[in-house]
Every structure is written in structure tokens, then in C-alpha cells.
Amino acid sequence: MSADIQVKASEVAVASPPREAASAGHGGGTLNAAAVIAQRELCSLFYLPIAYVVGFIFLLLTGYYFVSETLVPGNEASMRVLFERMAGVLVFALPLLTMRSIADEFSSGAIETLMTAPVSDVSVVVGKFFGALLFYGCLLVATLPHLFLLGRYAPTMVGSTVFTGYVGMILLGGLFLSIGIFASSCTRHQLLAAVIAMAILAVFTFVVDYGAEYGRQMWQREVCAYLNVFGHFADFSKGILDSKSIIFFVSGSVFFLFLATKVMESRRWR
Amino acid sequence: MIEVKNLTKSYGPVLAVDNISFKVEAGEIVGFLGPNGAGKSTTLRILTCYQPATRGTARVAGFDVFTQSMEVRRRIGYLPEGNPLYPEMRVREYLNFRGKLRGMDRSEREAGIKRVSDRCWLGDFIDRPIGQLSKGMRQRVGLADALLHDPDVVVLDEPTVGLDPNQIRETRRLITDLAKRHTIILSSHILPEVEAVCERMIIIAGGRIRASGSISQIRDRIKGASRLIAEIRGPKQEIESAISSLNGVRRVEGRAVDGWNRLHIDGVEGQDVREEISSLCARKNWGLRELRLEVGSLEEFFTQITAEAATATA
Numbered sequence: 001m002s003a004d005i006q007v008k009a010s011e012v013a014v015a016s017p018p019r020e021a022a023s024a025g026h027g028g029g030t031l032n033a034a035a036v037i038a039q040r041e042l043c044s045l046f047y048l049p050i051a052y053v054v055g056f057i058f059l060l061l062t063g064y065y066f067v068s069e070t071l072v073p074g075n076e077a078s079m080r081v082l083f084e085r086m087a088g089v090l091v092f093a094l095p096l097l098t099m100r101s102i103a104d105e106f107s108s109g110a111i112e113t114l115m116t117a118p119v120s121d122v123s124v125v126v127g128k129f130f131g132a133l134l135f136y137g138c139l140l141v142a143t144l145p146h147l148f149l150l151g152r153y154a155p156t157m158v159g160s161t162v163f164t165g166y167v168g169m170i171l172l173g174g175l176f177l178s179i180g181i182f183a184s185s186c187t188r189h190q191l192l193a194a195v196i197a198m199a200i201l202a203v204f205t206f207v208v209d210y211g212a213e214y215g216r217q218m219w220q221r222e223v224c225a226y227l228n229v230f231g232h233f234a235d236f237s238k239g240i241l242d243s244k245s246i247i248f249f250v251s252g253s254v255f256f257l258f259l260a261t262k263v264m265e266s267r268r269w270r
Numbered sequence: 271m272i273e274v275k276n277l278t279k280s281y282g283p284v285l286a287v288d289n290i291s292f293k294v295e296a297g298e299i300v301g302f303l304g305p306n307g308a309g310k311s312t313t314l315r316i317l318t319c320y321q322p323a324t325r326g327t328a329r330v331a332g333f334d335v336f337t338q339s340m341e342v343r344r345r346i347g348y349l350p351e352g353n354p355l356y357p358e359m360r361v362r363e364y365l366n367f368r369g370k371l372r373g374m375d376r377s378e379r380e381a382g383i384k385r386v387s388d389r390c391w392l393g394d395f396i397d398r399p400i401g402q403l404s405k406g407m408r409q410r411v412g413l414a415d416a417l418l419h420d421p422d423v424v425v426l427d428e429p430t431v432g433l434d435p436n437q438i439r440e441t442r443r444l445i446t447d448l449a450k451r452h453t454i455i456l457s458s459h460i461l462p463e464v465e466a467v468c469e470r471m472i473i474i475a476g477g478r479i480r481a482s483g484s485i486s487q488i489r490d491r492i493k494g495a496s497r498l499i500a501e502i503r504g505p506k507q508e509i510e511s512a513i514s515s516l517n518g519v520r521r522v523e524g525r526a527v528d529g530w531n532r533l534h535i536d537g538v539e540g541q542d543v544r545e546e547i548s549s550l551c552a553r554k555n556w557g558l559r560e561l562r563l564e565v566g567s568l569e570e571f572f573t574q575i576t577a578e579a580a581t582a583t584a
Contacts, residue, residue, distance in 0.1 A: 109354035112350040
């Protein structure tokens with residue numbers, strides 16, 4: 001091997017290729033870089049065992065709830081219950097999908113090669129987010145067979161509730177993933193990132209749910225009710241497209257992605 | 271090509287880089303030499319826009335690393351310490367990804383990958399996953415990435431760390447080859463490496479520049495400390511007094527070694543008394559079996575200044 005290489009080395013030394021137009025790379029815009037990173041993120045998720053574990057568990061539980069709660073004679077013939085169960089599973093599943101996204105860049109040191117290319121912090125975070133969102137989209141596509149199965153037995157099922165339900169699933173997933181990416185930007189340890197993300201998600205789901213019911217003062221209950229992710233999600237699964245809820249999810253996602261950008265910047269600069 | 275002025279970087283209370291200034295001209299190949307933790311990596315990270323400096327400025331190709339960061343990043347190829355790569359990607363895939371990140375279009379990427387795979391000898395494993403490669407191969411992939419966009423400046427942080435001697439030789443040859451087309455800064459804590467590859471070195475310790483100049487300039491600086499070693503057979507007292515009376519000898523120190531007198535002779539700077547000593551021995555009929563000039567090695571010099579730095583900061 002080594003001898004072989006040395007022969008080649010001497011060839012190279014003789015036939016040094018002519019220098020091309022000075023400095024080829026022009027550096028793409030933020031969007032271009034984000035798209036490139038999203039693409040890589042998606043590909044690497046398909047390589048990683050953890051993504052398959054998450055997919056397996058998510059689909060297994062979805063299937064289980066579908067069979068045990070929806071596909072039961074006499075039960076409501078809609079996807080509503082299933083969507084709400086899926087949302088519950090996502091609290092634990094999605095942090096596992098995003099835990100390595102930025103944490104791993106820091107622990108492997110690859111953040112250094114990444115951030116010394118002409119790429120902004122925003123495009124890294126946005127790219128990571130959309131990569132994960134696309135993978136999550138694939139998981140959602142894999143739940144479509146339930147829908148067709150249900151359609152066979154419940155021809156009266158309303159199509160629009162299914163549509164809004166999936167829109168809600170995407171928005172909810174987006175918020176969860178952005179929280180996961182924010183958590184992943186805070187630490188170099190993947191597991192810690194997952195735990196942080198789950199903790200934040202638990203606050204916005206289970207804790208505020210409790211607070212909305214048992215809060216001492218009216219305003220406490222109101223704030224908790226507003227922050228309840230599942231409360232906003234319930235609209236979608238019932239077939240309502242409420243702009244308030246859409247704004248809640250989108251602004252929440254943007255907020256956490258913004259935080260992730262700032263955290264990443266400050267960690268690099270310390 | 272690179273201009274660093276009064277650069278300071280502190281991590282909280284710890285001063286990693288302390289007010290350093292230097293210049294690198296286009297086409298130069300400069301070695302950053304210093305013990306671990308001297309501030310080499312920090313300086314390189316500032317130059318490559320990974321971290322901002324606490325104080326001071328640095329310009330690469332005329333662009334400020336802080337205010338014109340994107341311009342600088344477009345012109346720099348960087349191989350960080352430890353050479354992090356994505357193990358799940360194939361080499362070609364990785365280089366393609368890096369090219370896209372740099373906004374190179376398809377034909378630029380193809381030409382670039384072809385060029386660097388020839389230069390860095392990636393041909394045999396360009397379609398293998400990076401996770402399966404040996405450390406030497408990965409190092410070549412890292413170098414290839416740094417060269418992909420044909421940057422003006424190449425920054426290599428500890429490029430040969432962890433390689434076996436053959437790979438070290440290959441990598442050094444590759445770097446000297448690159449010098450024809452790029453300005454290169456490389457860091458190392460191994461002196462012979464810098465000596466072998468670089469035209470100029472900057473010795474840094476404790477966050478400060480301790481010495482800088484061409485290899486021969488630095489050699490000149492340590493010549494003053496030269497001394498002679500001689501082994502002469504004969505009456506000890508007489509030999510010592512005869513030699514110390516020679517013009518150009520400052521001090522003689524001797525001890526007996528199996529019937530011979532082993533002498534350490536400190537000379538005056540710029541004077542070589544070896545000829546006088548040999549003719550003196552011939553005249554007096556003393557046996558002479560060794561006579562050599564001991565030039566302080568760069569290694570010693572390096573140890574000495576880094577030790578000074580350590581005591582200064584302690």
C-alpha cells in the first residue's frame with residue numbers, strides 16, 4: 001500500500017495540475033447552504049440506527065393505538081384519537097431524532113469544519129431542522145396505511161379532518177423538533193440533549209395541562225392553557241384550522257430555532 | 271497574505287493568546303511551533319473565523335476575519351486538529367457535500383474532486399465510507415477537503431498527529447508540494463516537522479511569540495551558545511592551562527575519562543579554535559581522539575524558551 005502511494009506521489013509531483021481560476025468556491029446564500037445541510041442531515045438520519053429505532057417504536061405504538069382504540073366496533077370512526085395518541089408518543093420519540101443533530105457536531109469537532117466554510121449559523125440550524133422535519137415527514141407517510149384501512153370500514157369519515165389532522169401533526173412535529181434542536185445545541189452529550197428536550201416538551205404538554213386544571217389563580221390557569229401544546233393541537237385533530245394555533249406552532253418553532261442559533265454562536269465564541 | 275496585529279484571546283480569566291503579531295507573505299509556508307496548550311490552535315481558529323478574538327485584528331487576503339468573515343472563509347482551507355469527518359458518509363459524498371456548502375456548482379465540484387483526489391491520493395478509497403478508513407487515509411480526506419476549493423490560504427492544525435512514520439513522510443511531502451500554489455500555515459509541537467516542511471517558523475509558548483524567523487535565522491541565534499568537546503591524553507593541569515591561554519577560549523572544564531581528559535571548552539562567539547587546539551596537541555605530542563563543535567540544537571533552544579515561558583507564567 002505504502003509503496004504504491006509513494007509511486008503515485010512522485011507522479012503527482014511531476015504533473016502538478018494548472019491552477020484554476022482563483023478560488024472556485026463562491027459560497028452559496030443562506031438558503032442554499034441550509035438546503036445542502038438539510039439534505040445531508042436527512043441522508044445521515046437514514047444511515048443511523050437510532051432513526052430506525054425511533055421509527056420502529058413510533059409506528060409500532062401508532063399501530064397499537066390504531067388497533068386497540070380506533071379500529072374497534074362502536075368507537076369513533078375518525079383519526080382524531082389516533083392523532084392525539086401519536087402526539088403523545090412524539091414527546092418521547094422526536095427528541096431521540098434530534099438529540100445528535102448539533103450535539104454531535106460539537107463532540108466530534110466537525111462544527112469547526114462546518115463553521116469555517118462560508119456558512120452562517122442560521123443556515124446550519126435551519127438546515128438541521130428541515131432535515132429532521134423531512135425524516136419525520138417520512139414517518140408520517142408511513143402512517144397513511146392506517147388511514148386507508150379506516151376508510152374501508154368507515155366510508156363516512158370526513159376527509160377534511162384527516163387533512164387538518166396531518167397539518168397539525170406537521171406543525172406539532174416542527175415545534176417538537178425545533179425544541180429538540182435547541183436542546184441539542186446546548187450540550188455535546190446526545191443523551192443529555194434528549195433529556196433536556198423531553199423535559200422542555202413535558203413542561204409544554206403534561207405540566208401545563210396540570211396547571212390549566214389546578215392553577216391557583218385564573219391567570220395562571222389561562223397562561224397554562226395557552227401554552228398547552230396539546231390544547232392547540234386538539235383543534236387540528238377535530239378538523240379546525242385556527243390561525244391562532246398555526247401562529248402558536250410556527251412562532252414557537254421559530255423562537256426555539258432562534259435560541260438554538262444564539263446558543264451555538266455563543267458556545268463557539270466562548 | 272495574512273496579517274495579525276496585537277491579537278489577544280482569553281477564555282474567561284485564562285489568557286490563551288497574548289498580544290501576538292505576525293505576517294505571512296503570499297506563497298510562504300510558515301510553521302507554528304509550540305508545546306501543547308501554547309495557543310496555536312486558538313490562533314488558527316481565530317484566523318479561520320471559527321472564534322472571534324478578544325482584542326486585536328487579523329486579516330487574511332486583505333479581509334478582516336471578524337467583519338468580513340464570509341470573504342475570509344471563502345479563501346481559506348482549514349484542517350482542524352483531530353480532523354473531524356462524518357463517518358457515515360462516503361469520501362466522494364463528503365467532498366461533494368463540502369463543495370456544495372462552498373457554493374461550487376456541479377462542474378466545479380467534479381473538477382475539484384478530481385484534482386484533490388489526485389493530489390491527496392484518494393483514488394483507492396474515494397467510494398468507501400469514511401468510517402472504514404485508516405487514520406492516514408482520513409487525514410488525506412481532511413486535506414483534500416481543505417484544498418477542494420483551491421483556496422489562497424491553507425491552515426493545517428497538527429496535520430501529522432497520530433500518523434505512522436510513512437504517512438508522516440507522505441503528508442509532509444504533500445504539504446511541501448502545496449507550497450507552490452498556496453500560502454500555508456501549519457501548527458505542530460514537533461520541531462523536526464517544522465524544520466522539514468517550513469521556510470519560516472514562529473515559536474509560540476504561553477500565548478506569546480518567543481521567537482520567529484527563517485529556520486537559518488533561528489539557527490544563527492543559537493550559535494552563540496556553541497562549545498567544543500575535546501578528548502586529549504596528557505597531563506591534565508598542563509593541558510587545561512595551555513588551552514585556556516589560547517586566544518578565543520573563555521573557559522575550560524575537564525574531567526578524566528578512562529585515561530583521557532574530556533574537556534568542555536567554551537569559546538568566544540564567532541571564533542573557532544579547533545585548528546589551534548589540534549596544532550597545540552601535535553606540538554606537545556598529546557594524543558587527540560576527539561574534537562568537535564557542539565552547536566546548540568533547535569531542540570535545545572525550543573526546550574529552553576518554552577521552559578522560560580513556563581516559569582514566566584507560573
